[in-house]
Amino acid sequence: MGSSRSLLIFIFPFLLNLISSTTAQDDGICTNTAYYCWKCSDTGMYTPGDMYQENLNSLLSSFSTNTEISSGFYNFSKGRDPNKVNAIALCRGDLSQDTCHTCLNRSTDILLQNCSRQREAIIWAEPCMVRYSNNLIFRIEKEDPVKCVPSPNPAKNSQQFELVLNPLLSSLSEKAASGDSIRKFAAGHATVPGGETIYALVQCTPDINQQNCSNCLKEAVLDVPGCCGGMQGGRILKPSCNLRYEVSLFFESTASSPVNIPPPVPAAPAPKEGMAQF
The missing domain is CATH 3.30.430.20 (Gnk2 domain, C-X8-C-X2-C motif)
Structure with a gap:
């Protein structure tokens, strides 16, 4: 009993620090x-x-x-x-x-x-x-603080949903980053096979250059699983960029265009036992 209590006392500060670090990522x-x-x-x-x-x-x-x-x-x-x-x-x-x-x-x-x-x-x-x-903020990519806002509703099929969401966000990010010094914005939609239509938009402050916008949005997309994984919608909010996706239209329909998502490549079948591999 004594050894278990000592182990708990030792582990608790570590767990508390781990929880604090994870929480601090969402400001x-x-x-x-x-x-x-x-x-x-x-x-x-x-x-x-x-x-x-x-x-x-x-x-x-x-x-x-x-x-x-x-x-x-x-x-x-x-x-x-x-x-x-x-x-x-x-x-x-x-x-x-x-x-x-x-x-x-x-x-x-x-x-x-x-x-x-x-x-x-x-x-x-x-x-x-x-x-x-009071500090200089123009033409500087800044990714902190970051705020994550997930939807309360789960996707019908989270695996199929993510197979459409990820390339949709990547395609829109590339389009937004290639914008000019007045606007770096892209919106579009794609349909999950047998499921929901995902509406998404991404945006950067247009004072940052193409590479910085691309970097900011890539990091925002990487934040999605930890923030909103398996959910029907979410927002990743940063000073230099932001993204949002939902299963209902939340922006002007004239701003949206369909994004063709190629079907996922099926995994190669496992080799049969006893067969030679070259």
Whole structure:
């Protein structure tokens, strides 16, 4: 009994550390429906009423009132060091300007309410993302923090589902990465044999280059099994890229195109016992 207790005392800290490390890979807080998720950075604080806050409020409010940019991507700075604020806003590639502005306006309000003194923070809404920092964030691929939001519903046949989902996301990622400095976005759908139709979209902030966008999305796709494996939908949210897939249409149908998924190559039969192999 004594030896068992000693072994448990020895193992428990290790298990606790393992659990903490796994949990730390999924950052941020979400509303009950996960329509909004945000992360307040601990890199520094500003004083309420100071110049940094004034620059921040002015900068974030400019996103939802800017009518000159119709691409849904904004990257602005305001002020001078040490009170300079850099900010990025990105709307989903299929949104109208009015819908984009509505999302940005609500998202910035929630972000400022919940990260009221942080010098760096990010919020993801389903249709848009806003982030700001006192550090340089433009044209830099950033994959942390990351937030994973799985669907509550399991796929009908998880193996068949993944055989369609993985190449669908890979195809869309390649298309999005090849976009220009205004838009890096792709949406499409494919049907699971005898099962659901998967609708998916991927997107990068278009200030990063093709290689960085490709890298970010590849890592996001690799996060899917640990986040949403076997489920009918999920979202992987990062500062420089994001992806989402569902079995119902969640974006404008005009943005979607069918993606041809080649049938999986059947596994070679095992050699019969006693047969020579060359």
